[in-house]
Amino acid sequence: MAHFGENKNFSNPVVNWIDNRLPIFTMLIKEYGVFPMPRNVNYMWSFGGIAMTMLGIMILTGIMMAMNYTPHTTLAFDSVERTMRDVNFGWLLRYIHMNGASFFFIAVYIHIARGLFYGSYKKPRELLWMFGVVILLLMMATAFMGYALPWSQMSGWGVTVITSMFSAIPLVGDGLVTWLWGGFSVDNPTLNRFYALHFLLPFVILGVVFIHVWALHVTGSNNPTGVEPKTPADTVPFAPYVSTKDSVALVFFLTIFLGVVFFYPLALTEVDHFRKFDPMQTPAHIVPEWYFLPFYAILRAFTMDITIPFTTVVLLPAKLQGVLAMFGSIILLVFLPWLDRNPVKSGRFRPVFKWCIWLLFVDFFVLMYSGAKPPEGLPLIMGQLGTLYYFVLFLVILPVLSFKEKNLPVPASISADPGCCKKH
Amino acid sequence: MKKTLSMLAVAAVISAATPAFASEAEVPPHQKWPHQGVFGTYDKAALQRGFQVYKEVCAACHSMKLLSYRDLTQLGYTPEQVKTVAAEYQIPDGPNDEGEMFERPGRPADRFHSPFPNDKAARAANGGALPPDMSLLSKAREHGDDYIYSILTGYEEKPAGFDLMPGLNYNKYFAGHQIAMAKPLNEGQVTYTDGTANTLEQQARDVTQFLAWASEPHMEQRKGMGLKVMIFMLAFCGIMVAAKRKLWADIH
Numbered sequence: 001m002a003h004f005g006e007n008k009n010f011s012n013p014v015v016n017w018i019d020n021r022l023p024i025f026t027m028l029i030k031e032y033g034v035f036p037m038p039r040n041v042n043y044m045w046s047f048g049g050i051a052m053t054m055l056g057i058m059i060l061t062g063i064m065m066a067m068n069y070t071p072h073t074t075l076a077f078d079s080v081e082r083t084m085r086d087v088n089f090g091w092l093l094r095y096i097h098m099n100g101a102s103f104f105f106i107a108v109y110i111h112i113a114r115g116l117f118y119g120s121y122k123k124p125r126e127l128l129w130m131f132g133v134v135i136l137l138l139m140m141a142t143a144f145m146g147y148a149l150p151w152s153q154m155s156g157w158g159v160t161v162i163t164s165m166f167s168a169i170p171l172v173g174d175g176l177v178t179w180l181w182g183g184f185s186v187d188n189p190t191l192n193r194f195y196a197l198h199f200l201l202p203f204v205i206l207g208v209v210f211i212h213v214w215a216l217h218v219t220g221s222n223n224p225t226g227v228e229p230k231t232p233a234d235t236v237p238f239a240p241y242v243s244t245k246d247s248v249a250l251v252f253f254l255t256i257f258l259g260v261v262f263f264y265p266l267a268l269t270e271v272d273h274f275r276k277f278d279p280m281q282t283p284a285h286i287v288p289e290w291y292f293l294p295f296y297a298i299l300r301a302f303t304m305d306i307t308i309p310f311t312t313v314v315l316l317p318a319k320l321q322g323v324l325a326m327f328g329s330i331i332l333l334v335f336l337p338w339l340d341r342n343p344v345k346s347g348r349f350r351p352v353f354k355w356c357i358w359l360l361f362v363d364f365f366v367l368m369y370s371g372a373k374p375p376e377g378l379p380l381i382m383g384q385l386g387t388l389y390y391f392v393l394f395l396v397i398l399p400v401l402s403f404k405e406k407n408l409p410v411p412a413s414i415s416a417d418p419g420c421c422k423k424h
Numbered sequence: 425m426k427k428t429l430s431m432l433a434v435a436a437v438i439s440a441a442t443p444a445f446a447s448e449a450e451v452p453p454h455q456k457w458p459h460q461g462v463f464g465t466y467d468k469a470a471l472q473r474g475f476q477v478y479k480e481v482c483a484a485c486h487s488m489k490l491l492s493y494r495d496l497t498q499l500g501y502t503p504e505q506v507k508t509v510a511a512e513y514q515i516p517d518g519p520n521d522e523g524e525m526f527e528r529p530g531r532p533a534d535r536f537h538s539p540f541p542n543d544k545a546a547r548a549a550n551g552g553a554l555p556p557d558m559s560l561l562s563k564a565r566e567h568g569d570d571y572i573y574s575i576l577t578g579y580e581e582k583p584a585g586f587d588l589m590p591g592l593n594y595n596k597y598f599a600g601h602q603i604a605m606a607k608p609l610n611e612g613q614v615t616y617t618d619g620t621a622n623t624l625e626q627q628a629r630d631v632t633q634f635l636a637w638a639s640e641p642h643m644e645q646r647k648g649m650g651l652k653v654m655i656f657m658l659a660f661c662g663i664m665v666a667a668k669r670k671l672w673a674d675i676h
Binding site (some may be wrong): 039078081083085092093131191230236242244245247249251252255258259261262263265266271272274275284 | 564
């Protein structure tokens with residue numbers, strides 16, 4: 001009884017009976033009904049809910065795809081094609097699932113960008129942010145393994161390239177790769193474990209999302225001013241105000257998503273995804289899905305071994321540098337709350353930070369372009385400069401701006417902000 | 425500074441090495457296809473002619489393992505016609521009650537008959553090259569339909585001085601320009617049952633459209649449903665915006 005404080009009194013006797021034994025309705029009203037939201041949140045705050053919806057769509061279509069899928073190297077490709085051709089609306093399931101992954105990442109990247117710009121990672125939301133980084137890592141693992149399942153040329157070679165990265169780890173690298181593959185090459189055991197994990201991880205994501213949302217409901221949402229709500233005048237109840245606003249964003253997002261699903265379902269994929277995996281034939285150039293390209297560019301930005309000066313002893317081979325940088329680029333986000341210690345949250349009141357973050361968003365696309373091109377000439381140099389900026393921003397600029405930046409005056413409260421309550 | 429310079433040097437060496445790819449294929453010119461775009465649909469007459477080209481020419485070497493004869497009803501053939509087409513092929517089946525494999529005439533539910541029993545046999549009969557399965561060809565090639573059409577019409581005399589390996593053929597749209605497939609289609613090769621003029625371009629266009637259908641047989645259903653979904657979603661967007669505005673009006 002004491003879990004959610006006072007139970008509400010419901011007029012419906014059945015609801016009341018249930019609520020007195022399991023206060024689920026009291027909880028829903030507290031967390032999704034009267035839950036106070038800053039009244040000035042903009043549409044950037046809708047992307048968490050959108051991402052959660054995409055997760056639901058992915059799990060539902062994924063389960064139905066799994067019902068028609070055969071995890072075997074000789075049968076996987078044809079079983080996916082059978083789903084496309086002979087299962088009722090199988091083509092729709094597959095195109096929703098395939099493009100859903102992309103749109104899930106679009107939603108999550110916008111969600112992260114919003115968190116970065118408005119300082120949503122700062123006190124008291126550090127743990128909330130860190131669980132978010134865990135979700136991102138899990139999503140990347142899940143997407144990568146899902147991409148392997150059709151056992152196409154892109155699948156097989158993508159798996160080969162990415163798993164081979166671990167061979168860069170000194171001493172245990174080669175053994176680790178054999179262990180990951182379940183053999184001495186990318187083969188049936190690899191596909192089987194990827195399938196098992198691709199089925200498992202979305203539910204792990206769901207669990208971490210639950211923790212993420214739980215933590216959110218303890219601190220409440222950040223807002224464009226970065227000033228915490230002080231009085232009831234600063235907030236509105238989640239339902240119906242913010243739930244309706246989120247629905248507007250969700251419906252627009254789904255409209256664009258479905259437009260791609262129905263009219264340009266192949267826009268975000270590669271032609272080699274429609275050729276069976278042939279271990280004897282390497283495609284002309286191997287690129288991952290677009291949402292991995294920035295990190296792929298970081299991986300390939302390192303081209304020179306670091307040696308002990310005046311000798312040929314290699315201290316840190318280029319490949320290992322790339323692998324460390326790629327994983328580091330995401331892991332360092334965990335420490336962001338302590339890298340940026342400026343007390344002002346919102347980029348609106350930080351004149352230097354604001355431009356540095358915008359440059360990071362541009363950098364993300366520069367790296368994406370670089371990752372899509374063969375690693376030579378101008379794209380390679382763009383990738384290297386992009387990687388340099390990424391790390392300099394997080395490891396040098398943000399720590400320095402923590403103390404050196406001249407912040408603009410922050411409004412006393414959300415309602416006192418002149419931009420807060422203008423007509424929309 | 426030294427590091428930057430050597431990095432630039434590395435980049436220069438790499439870009440100097442790229443002319444190895446200079447003989448890369450020409451980009452296939454863009455063609456207009458009836459099935460393109462949001463409202464595009466398949467031209468059934470072209471698909472039927474394309475199927476005839478596939479059946480009489482391509483099928484000698486290329487399999488289409490993902491298609492069944494019953495799928496041909498989508499081209500406008502009657503179930504009876506499909507039965508007749510399927511029955512022209514001998515399909516391996518079995519084992520029977522005596523434990524013997526046997527052959528029987530094809531049925532509409534059978535997959536398209538493959539010209540070779542396996543890839544090794546296909547290579548052996550084609551000078552070591554493997555004719556790709558064509559079920560997904562137009563989705564599995566850069567520039568899709570334009571590429572297929574261009575390959576079929578892109579055979580030329582090799583330019584003077586071009587070093588063509590024995591057994592290969594010159595095609596300006598193929599990567600490296602040396603393709604194992606001999607020129608498959610010629611002027612007047614297939615006599616169309618509907619009397620359409622059988623120029624090389626016409627046959628290439630027809631079979632390209634047939635392959636586009638084969639790789640995406642549900643395209644018309646997809647676009648038709650998509651149109652209804654879009655109309656619904658746009659109306660939904662409008663209603664949500666109106667609801668939100670009305671709701672928030674008293675907040676501001």
